[in-house]
Amino acid sequence: MHVIGAGGHAKVVIDIIKSHNNKIEGVWAENCITPTFLDYPLNNYSEFKQLNTHRFIIAIGNNQVRKRIANELMTSSAEIVHPSCSLSASVVMGAGCVCMANTTINADVVIGDHVIINSNASVDHDCKIANFVHISPQVGLAGNVTIGEGTHVGIGATVIPGVKIGKWATIGAGAVVIRDVPDYAVVVGNPGKIIKYNKIED
Numbered sequence: 079m080h081v082i083g084a085g086g087h088a089k090v091v092i093d094i095i096k097s098h099n100n101k102i103e104g105v106w107a108e109n110c111i112t113p114t115f116l117d118y119p120l121n122n123y124s125e126f127k128q129l130n131t132h133r134f135i136i137a138i139g140n141n142q143v144r145k146r147i148a149n150e151l152m153t154s155s156a157e158i159v160h161p162s163c164s165l166s167a168s169v170v171m172g173a174g175c176v177c178m179a180n181t182t183i184n185a186d187v188v189i190g191d192h193v194i195i196n197s198n199a200s201v202d203h204d205c206k207i208a209n210f211v212h213i214s215p216q217v218g219l220a221g222n223v224t225i226g227e228g229t230h231v232g233i234g235a236t237v238i239p240g241v242k243i244g245k246w247a248t249i250g251a252g253a254v255v256i257r258d259v260p261d262y263a264v265v266v267g268n269p270g271k272i273i274k275y276n277k278i279e280d
């Protein structure tokens with residue numbers, strides 16, 4: 079498996095790949111400031127396309143960067159699921175997703191492409207999570223929550239049933255979201271309130 083990215087998120091993804099006894103075939107980064115990453119030689123991402131392989135994971139936590147690279151590569155990529163993840167058989171998951179340790183994803187959840195479900199997060203029945211979303215560690219999504227493309231739900235946030243969160247929004251760490259959130263909104267606190275809007279071109 080090839081890993082694109084050489085930051086903290088990539089370290090955790092590499093651990094998951096190794097937990098399945100799969101080999102790390104190469105690590106690739108846009109800015110190779112060091113010759114190695116962990117124990118692996120660091121390769122320049124600009125040369126990755128020439129490999130023409132679908133055995134890769136985009137291990138970059140930033141949702142916009144992950145989307146740009148996914149659009150550049152245009153091939154399906156692997157999904158990485160930690161062995162401790164509790165995944166309902168009815169979950170539908172797109173390409174390039176990462177589910178980290180101790181995540182729970184319950185019945186009829188639909189997850190798009192290149193989504194991160196981070197450690198100890200809980201995604202309950204019938205949630206719909208669009209492409210390039212990041213659900214941070216310890217997040218709790220109740221049933222029937224909808225999350226739009228590119229949104230980042232911060233560590234420890236909670237979302238009550240049926241709430242719809244728009245695209246490229248940010249939910250602050252520890253927020254309790256009890257109302258729908260518009261596109262690009264940044265929401266913090268309990269109950270969650272909008273403090274500003276992201277300036278993102280998607």
Ligand SMILES: CC(=O)SCCNC(=O)CCNC(=O)[C@H](O)C(C)(C)COP(=O)(O)OP(=O)(O)OC[C@H]1O[C@@H](n2cnc3c(N)ncnc32)[C@H](O)[C@@H]1OP(=O)(O)O
Binds near residue numbers: 251
């Ligand atoms: C494995 C991993 O590491 S996964 C990564 C997980 N990362 C996260 O969970 C990060 C989540 N990010 C946050 O919570 C951030 O604080 C954000 C995105 C909500 C806001 O960040 P910024 O845009 O830099 O806002 P800034 O720090 O200037 O704060 C603006 C105001 O909101 C308040 N605020 C910021 N974050 C929060 C929060 N989580 N809860 C309550 N209030 C908050 C600040 O106190 C400040 O209030 P003030 O104007 O009265 O002083």
